[in-house]
Amino acid sequence: MTQPKFHWTKQAQHKNARAGTLHTAHGDVQTPTFMPVGTVGTVKAMTMDAVRSTGAGIVLGNTYHLMLRPGAELVHELGGLHQFMDWPGPILTDSGGFQVMSLGDLRQLDEDGVTFRSHLDGSAHRLTPESSTDIQYLLDATITMCFDECPALPATYDTIAKSMRLSMRWAERSRKQFKNRPGYAQFGIVQGGIEPDLRAESVEALTNIGFEGYAIGGLAVGEPQEQMFSTLDFTTHLMPTDKPRYLMGVGTPDDMLGAIERGIDMFDCVMPTRAGRTGRAYTSRGTLNMKNACHIHDPRPIDPECDCLACSKHSRAYMTHLFRAKEILGAMLLTWHNIAYYQRLMRTIRQAIIEDNLTETAATLRANWAKGDWSVDEWN
Template sequence: MSAFHWRCSATCGHARAGMLKTAHGDVPTPTFMPVGTAGTVKAMTMDSVRSTGAGIVLGNTYHLMLRPGADRVAALGGLHKMMDWPGPILTDSGGFQVMSLGALRKLDQDGVTFQSHIDGSKHRLTPEISTQIQHKLDATITMAFDECPALPATPENLRKSMELSMRWAARSREAFVQRDGYGQFGIVQGGTERDLREYSVRALADIGFEGYAIGGLAVGEGQALMFETLDYTAPLLPPDRARYLMGVGTPDDLLGAVERGVDMFDCVMPTRAGRTARAYTERGTLNLRNARHANDTRPLSPDCDCLACARHSRAYLHHLFRADEILGPMLLTWHNLAYYQRLMRTIRAAIIADDLPETARALRAGWASEDWTPDEMPYPDLS
């Protein structure tokens, strides 16, 4: 079995197309990882996730350690077997979720003590414990345990948080069990302070990881400031390692981050939107609860072959949400994930063809335009 690695195959400006080689299969990049927080992508079977073209999914240490428990997952054959996903799995370390607990957690230099949001029981996470749990889950990619401060924050608080995260990164690396085809990513922190981001990159590169994540963004700073931070952070990262922007985002966020050199993404946005009647398309976002869809026999998108588009009309999807039928969230989640994967394939092909600027202009023009007219998208027979 070969070692875990990422290899670049083409560039266009700062954008990169490559291949991530892992013990559980190869993943073309840029890639979007559907979020399977608790061992399932909400409202989806793993067969339906596979049908969208997804090559890697995400799980979460915090949620899985609470329920069903890391030891139980290990006894059930690991996360791959338990959730029917033999492909690569990246597990978030739990740091972001623990830090989101507010008064339910207590931070110290060694780690975090917190109360479960489920039953109030007390638990402890340290860099070592988080890494050990991810090992029991059999994560293909283990994330270093870090602190993710909320923005806005003072530069001094950001510095203290970043330095703590760097100490935790070194301890996470010490606890990581090296195996062929498995990797661990360090997480760059520092808010939107350039000097702190630069310090964090240097510290993580000195430790040495198989890949590097950019954390602490998409937490309220706005897209312009996020892109500005990526402009100076991404070029500092080792060029021969995968780059992962955590928790991002909208289609436009993904495109902008790829243009700045990012390879990997995850976000709950497409699945959460699907459960709330919002569909992502080449012509922007549609709200299927709107009455204008009640008699519309067209599919959501003429370019999509997901089950929602291939077999059902907008009118039917509108009816499902108005009737609170569970099939509505299932079909729209399927569609959104299929759209995100198709978007990633389009961007990757444009990088390889050295045509990303033109493709990016066309994508953004489509998102800013109105819904398809009947002349552009006839009403097909969906019977």
């Protein structure tokens, strides 16, 4: 049977928010979607069966980390990342650009690419648009990301412009190196800081090259939420309407809701897994700290609206006990809960778009987050 071409179809739209489906070589994914981060071939503290149980349709891996350990060639030899990590569904791989650029003095940038030293053992390595693309091919990434430069912010206009134009040249080289196969895709990454003219220039350059999808990079790096949203306002309406849009590294539930309202379809962030390992729970009423003494005698579940293993089987008192006793199970259960909450939020927003009542649903979600934890009277 011939594998269909990678594409995105729109099912519904409410103002700028879109509900659709990604069709890929490794299955379909409903959008909006949140991609759990599996940087080194594992979503931290979770089995892939647990990830599947949350309703996640696609996960993320990382070129930089996987090339260093265990090595892309080994992953390829063992059947690719899908088989290696037991995830037959779609996988998006970050190009490694963000990680390499974050190394500071351990890396040296030039027109051709980046030379850097491993954070693991100090060994020297080289990444270019071509080698990053080839590594993602060896990993068998369903969605390959272009190699780009991520300048540290704040930065001057000229610095951001120079960086963006280098990333556009690298995008063209990444595209030429990409081995286009049915059901697979490569996404270009829009850069340009918070400057409208630079973002517009970047979108134009990428659409002229032509990709199966487009990401927005260089946000969620410490700027205020209103600045991120204003950048999305003037960027998304320039992007192709028939291709998926991915906001990289975002974020909190409120950030994602606001971005969906501005036309974004895909997200990833370490926040729910990192929070799960440190005792912070995401709920329909905002966040809770499961290490707090107020939960020691509390027989209630973390969130009455959640049916994950943590909420259906265990009390807040038990979860608090696990974290205070530094038991690994606490991190596992709470990470499971957080990923389940993020997936349920995506389903709620998608359904609201389809039913054309996202404005009302968004107002209810935000009002509930602002209320904070349930009172005893509300619970009863």
